[in-house]
Amino acid sequence: MDFAYSKQERRFQKELHDFLTKEVPTDIKSRMLGQIESESGQAFQRDFIKKLIEKKWMAVSWPKEYGGQAKPAIEQLLYAWELSYFHVSPGQTGMSVVGPTLIHFGTEEQKQTFLPMIARGEVTFCLGYTEPNAGSDLASLQTRADRDGDDWVINGQKIFTSGADRSDYCWLAARTDQSVPKHKGISMFLVDMKTPGISVQPLITLAGYRTNITYWDNVRVPASRLVGEVNRGWYYAAAALDFERIALFPWGRLEYEFDELVRYCKGTMRGGKPLSKHPEVRKRVAALSIEMSAMKLLAVRAAWMIGRNRIPNYEASMLKMFATEFQQRLSNAGMQIAGLFGLLPDGAPHAALDGLINYRYRYAVMPTFGGGSSELMRNIIAQRGLGLPR
Numbered sequence: 001m002d003f004a005y006s007k008q009e010r011r012f013q014k015e016l017h018d019f020l021t022k023e024v025p026t027d028i029k030s031r032m033l034g035q036i037e038s039e040s041g042q043a044f045q046r047d048f049i050k051k052l053i054e055k056k057w058m059a060v061s062w063p064k065e066y067g068g069q070a071k072p073a074i075e076q077l078l079y080a081w082e083l084s085y086f087h088v089s090p091g092q093t094g095m096s097v098v099g100p101t102l103i104h105f106g107t108e109e110q111k112q113t114f115l116p117m118i119a120r121g122e123v124t125f126c127l128g129y130t131e132p133n134a135g136s137d138l139a140s141l142q143t144r145a146d147r148d149g150d151d152w153v154i155n156g157q158k159i160f161t162s163g164a165d166r167s168d169y170c171w172l173a174a175r176t177d178q179s180v181p182k183h184k185g186i187s188m189f190l191v192d193m194k195t196p197g198i199s200v201q202p203l204i205t206l207a208g209y210r211t212n213i214t215y216w217d218n219v220r221v222p223a224s225r226l227v228g229e230v231n232r233g234w235y236y237a238a239a240a241l242d243f244e245r246i247a248l249f250p251w252g253r254l255e256y257e258f259d260e261l262v263r264y265c266k267g268t269m270r271g272g273k274p275l276s277k278h279p280e281v282r283k284r285v286a287a288l289s290i291e292m293s294a295m296k297l298l299a300v301r302a303a304w305m306i307g308r309n310r311i312p313n314y315e316a317s318m319l320k321m322f323a324t325e326f327q328q329r330l331s332n333a334g335m336q337i338a339g340l341f342g343l344l345p346d347g348a349p350h351a352a353l354d355g356l357i358n359y360r361y362r363y364a365v366m367p368t369f370g371g372g373s374s375e376l377m378r379n380i381i382a383q384r385g386l387g388l389p390r
């Protein structure tokens with residue numbers, strides 16, 4: 001087996017990297033601001049999408065009939081990786097979660113309507129799975145959808161609906177049959193967020209990242225917006241979660257954080273020599289570098305499976321768990337190496353890496369939860385990967 005990227009893949013990666021180096025502001029502050037959740041980040045991303053479309057770099061691996069470029073899945077991975085390294089990942093949820101799931105399970109009308117819009121970056125999505133009493137045990141969800149004429153009427157409450165305040169549609173899980181075992185009565189919907197009856201309340205996390213509580217009060221959704229077949233939503237959500245675990249987390253940002261930490265170690269003097277000359281720092285950074293290579297291989301494996309039309313399942317959980325826990329180890333290392341300077345936030349004089357270390361340390365708490373907790377990932381790996389009993 002050859003673990004190296006092919007010539008064509010390396011050429012594509014370099015072309016992307018050169019383009020992004022030219023187009024994306026380089027200082028750390030603007031990259032932190034460039035995050036998808038901030039106002040300025042949003043405006044930048046909207047303009048940036050136009051440039052990506054000009055380059056034919058949206059929906060890299062999708063079929064041409066749905067507005068894609070039909071390139072190998074590995075190129076899609078390289079694309080997502082490079083973009084997230086530069087902290088610009090426009091249309092990410094649509095492109096990597098909703099789109100691929102619709103390609104597999106959507107009705108022809110849904111594919112024709114939504115996929116070209118997603119490919120052109122014209123539509124954004126939030127994910128409406130979690131409820132106050134249904135997180136890890138998602139099949140217990142209580143939000144219900146009742147058929148009324150040509151519509152479904154949705155009532156309930158969701159929590160942690162990230163991006164609900166700025167998305168065009170919600171990829172929503174709701175119960176469509178109360179009488180069958182819980183995972184057999186769920187359907188997925190594409191709900192226009194402007195529909196009357198939806199209200200959104202902010203929920204601010206430790207790193208300042210905004211997620212939301214959403215309330216659904218007699219929200220009428222046309223029957224054509226029920227994804228695929230009725231009561232098959234559990235299976236669609238499971239596939240979408242696998243796609244999310246591979247693609248939604250911006251792994252390239254970890255490489256960026258690592259590179260910045262190395263830069264910090266080389267440029268910061270402690271005890272009369274750069275941090276990078278201290279044996280304990282060198283060992284720590286070398287271990288992180290090895291872990292990052294392992295993380296990349298797990299990502300390449302998942303992309304390789306997608307390229308063969310297989311949906312990675314426990315393989316997606318391996319990547320998600322390893323990468324998000326690596327993220328915490330990386331942030332911990334940054335905080336310990338920078339010492340008290342790491343505690344200082346952006347704007348404080350002497351803040352290590354302009355507050356990047358402080359910010360990433362707080363941010364790293366969330367990803368081991370969002371998209372499914374590490375414990376759940378371990379259960380999946382044990383049962384489906386290793387065949388261990390429940």
Ligand SMILES: Cc1cc2nc3c(=O)[nH]c(=O)nc-3n(C[C@H](O)[C@H](O)[C@H](O)COP(=O)(O)OP(=O)(O)OC[C@H]3O[C@@H](n4cnc5c(N)ncnc54)[C@H](O)[C@@H]3O)c2cc1C
Pocket residue numbers: 126127128129130132134135136137159160161162163205211366369370371372373374375376379
């Ligand atoms: C910042 C943030 C953003 C998010 N964004 C979204 C979003 O956009 N859309 C969305 O739908 N959801 C989102 N989530 C929700 C996320 O997917 C859930 O938090 C996650 O699935 C866990 O559910 P829970 O919070 O209810 O915790 P619980 O399920 O109550 O879990 C509590 C603890 O118990 C453990 N546990 C539970 N069951 C088991 C088990 N069977 N075996 C072992 N341990 C177990 C868990 O690992 C965890 O440590 C987000 C969460 C956060 C924090």
